[in-house]
Amino acid sequence: MLYGSTTVSPYCLSAPLPTITAVALAPTSMKCLFFFLVFLGEISSAFQTPSSSLSRQTTITAMAKPTPVRRTSSLAYDNNDGSKENYHRVDMWRKRRNLPLKPRYTTTALSSSASSSITQLDEVENSACNSKPMYTFGVLADIQYAPIPDGHSYSGNPRYYQHAKEAARHAAIHFQEEQVQCVINLGDIVDGKCADVEKWGGTIDEEKKSDGCSSSSVGHDAIDDVLEALSPYNAGRILHTYGNHELYNLSRFELGHKLSIPFIREPTNELVGYYDHVLHEPQRQHCDDDNANPWKLRFVVLDSYDICLLDRCAETSKKRQAAHEILSRHNPNYPEQENSPEGLVGLSRRFVAFNGGVDTPQLEWLESSMQSARENGEKVIICSHQPIHPQSSFTTCLIWNYDDVLSIVRKYSDVVIASFSGHAHKGGYIRDEESGVHFRTFEAMLESPCPIRTYAFVDVWKDRLVVRGMGDCFSDVYDLDHLESKVGTTVAK
Numbered sequence: 001m002l003y004g005s006t007t008v009s010p011y012c013l014s015a016p017l018p019t020i021t022a023v024a025l026a027p028t029s030m031k032c033l034f035f036f037l038v039f040l041g042e043i044s045s046a047f048q049t050p051s052s053s054l055s056r057q058t059t060i061t062a063m064a065k066p067t068p069v070r071r072t073s074s075l076a077y078d079n080n081d082g083s084k085e086n087y088h089r090v091d092m093w094r095k096r097r098n099l100p101l102k103p104r105y106t107t108t109a110l111s112s113s114a115s116s117s118i119t120q121l122d123e124v125e126n127s128a129c130n131s132k133p134m135y136t137f138g139v140l141a142d143i144q145y146a147p148i149p150d151g152h153s154y155s156g157n158p159r160y161y162q163h164a165k166e167a168a169r170h171a172a173i174h175f176q177e178e179q180v181q182c183v184i185n186l187g188d189i190v191d192g193k194c195a196d197v198e199k200w201g202g203t204i205d206e207e208k209k210s211d212g213c214s215s216s217s218v219g220h221d222a223i224d225d226v227l228e229a230l231s232p233y234n235a236g237r238i239l240h241t242y243g244n245h246e247l248y249n250l251s252r253f254e255l256g257h258k259l260s261i262p263f264i265r266e267p268t269n270e271l272v273g274y275y276d277h278v279l280h281e282p283q284r285q286h287c288d289d290d291n292a293n294p295w296k297l298r299f300v301v302l303d304s305y306d307i308c309l310l311d312r313c314a315e316t317s318k319k320r321q322a323a324h325e326i327l328s329r330h331n332p333n334y335p336e337q338e339n340s341p342e343g344l345v346g347l348s349r350r351f352v353a354f355n356g357g358v359d360t361p362q363l364e365w366l367e368s369s370m371q372s373a374r375e376n377g378e379k380v381i382i383c384s385h386q387p388i389h390p391q392s393s394f395t396t397c398l399i400w401n402y403d404d405v406l407s408i409v410r411k412y413s414d415v416v417i418a419s420f421s422g423h424a425h426k427g428g429y430i431r432d433e434e435s436g437v438h439f440r441t442f443e444a445m446l447e448s449p450c451p452i453r454t455y456a457f458v459d460v461w462k463d464r465l466v467v468r469g470m471g472d473c474f475s476d477v478y479d480l481d482h483l484e485s486k487v488g489t490t491v492a493k
Contacts, residue, residue: 133459133466134282134294138175138183138233140455141422142444143168144245145226146191147218148202157425157447161191164446167453169229171445171470180457181279182236184299186422186442187243187385189226189259194219194249219249223258239277241301243385243423244354247310266361268318274303274362276369278378296378297460300369304386304399308356309338319359326400327351341396350398355386357400363408370412379483382409382419389419389439393428397441410435413482418465427474436482438465448472 145168146161153159175183193200197218204218223246230238240259247255252271256263263271282294309327312320327334330351333342338353358366373380382388386399388406399405409416413435425444432439448454454471462480469475 132283133461135279135297135460136178136180136283137236137279137458137460138171138180138455139186139420139442139458140168140171140183140445141186141442142188142243142425142446143185143226144188144191144444144446145222146193146197146200146202147222147225148193148197148200151193151200153425158449159191159446160449161193161446163448163450165226165229166450167445167448167455167471168226169232170453171455172230172233174455174470175233175457176235178457179235180233181283182277182299183230183233183238184383184420185238185240185259186383186420187241188245188422188444188446189240189242190219190222190245190249191446192245192248194222220254220258223250227258237277239299239301239383241303241383241385242273242305244305244308244310244356247305247308251311270312270317270319272303272306272359272362274301274306274365276300294462296376298369298373298378298380300366300380300382302358302366302382302384302405303362304358304384305356306359306362307400309353310356322359323353323356326357327353347390347395347398349394349396350400350402352396355397355400358405363404366405367408367411370408370415374412374415378415380412380416382416384419384421386423387419387421387428387439387441389430389432391428391430392419392421392439393424393426393441397424406432409437413437417460417480417483418478429474429476431478438478440467440476440478443469443471443473445471 143164144159144161145165148161150158150160150162172183193202195218198204202218240261242255242259242261250258252263252273255261256271256273261273262275263273265271277299279297279299282297307319307322307326309320309323312323314320327338330348331338331341331344333340333344334353341349341352344351370380372378384399387393387397388399388402388409390398390402409419410432416435416437418438418440421439421441422444424441425447427443428441430439431437442456443454445454448471452471454469454473456470456473456475457468459466459468464480465478467474467476467478
């Protein structure tokens with residue numbers, strides 16, 4: 001049976017604030033209004049919270065004609081340190097489990113300005129008892145640091161290159177404070193503009209110029225700078241994948257050295273960087289019922305630039321030749337406008353040069369890793385820079401042969417919890433109807449202005465994933481009821 005799917009669009013509109021109009025009322029109506037207001041007062045007092053616990057708040061001013069506001073989560077509030085957290089409402093999730101619905105904010109009227117104050121309580125409750133999840137890890141996506149002034153993407157989206165590095169530092173400190181068991185970096189740790197910083201308003205160190213270093217060394221230094229910013233986190237391993245922007249600056253060999261990606265050399269003499277990592281020990285539990293018999297968690301990190309044009313030898317690389325043939329066949333803008341999807345429609349828009357594909361040896365390894373996880377009683381989270389599911393975000397960011405990867409994921413839906421990716425900066429989400437697997441694209445750190453810092457915590461429970469988004473990262477709760485199915489079958493909801 002098919003699972004119901006829900007898409008988290010980056011273009012959701014929040015409900016407009018209500019407009020209150022004063023009207024003349026008859027005495028009887030006034031009496032009714034009085035009792036109605038008393039009733040509202042009783043409800044309001046039931047939701048009041050002591051002021052000492054209301055340290056985080058956002059004030060929304062009511063306007064005569066409210067304008068819909070673009071949002072990336074259901075509820076946002078500012079922290080004292082200037083960062084912003086988002087929490088997705090989990091009422092429907094709690095209802096399905098007969099858990100009590102508890103208020104997460106209160107509303108207080110401001111008489112003089114016709115505005116309201118929405119105050120967020122400390123945490124969204126995600127468990128009926130005071131237990132810990134089996135695993136907690138951090139997620140970073142598209143930091144894209146560059147030592148240049150703020151700018152814009154080719155499509156006009158604002159980008160905050162230098163703030164992104166400081167946001168990464170803040171995230172690392174936060175991850176360390178919470179002692180997460182590992183951190184997933186979904187790629188594009190630096191921006192391609194590092195290769196020509198002077199063109200974009202940056203400067204190259206005069207000493208390096210005098211030593212004859214080219215501007216390409218800026219990319220090396222930029223990665224070192226971001227890794228230094230991430231150094232406060234040492235409670236576990238940072239699992240890096242890489243994207244197109246790393247390849248604009250460094251070779252795969254250099255990336256393997258700097259990011260500890262275990263590239264392998266295939267028989268074609270070309271480097272490919274895919275690997276897996278298993279968390280063996282879950283966190284200690286305070287409540288045995290929630291997470292009895294915990295399973296091991298395997299992260300499968302894919303190389304979505306296995307087949308691509310970037311950093312592949314034009315004369316000898318068979319993978320580059322395959323990429324050339326794919327783009328020539330599907331994109332009439334190639335090679336003059338190799339990164340342009342102009343004129344392409346639907347899924348064909350993925351055939352641009354800043355994307356890539358997964359070759360046969362890696363697909364065979366992926367299936368082998370899935371089978372090993374099944375035999376060992378492990379559950380899997382797949383990580384890749386490019387999205388795998390065509391409905392999880394914009395099609396212009398999709399893996400070229402996404403269908404080959406997706407077919408393997410569906411085959412092992414009793415094992416795969418979710419697939420996490422970056423690349424599409426506005427993020428997105430879909431639950432695959434056929435398998436029940438969750439496909440989440442995480443929002444980019446690069447496009448959040450100071451003081452907003454965008455990253456996420458992910459809590460893994462036996463029956464759900466809880467994404468705790470920070471900054472502009474969407475928060476949500478994902479059911480894992482598809483794992484209840486027998487191998488090779490699906491379960492009705």
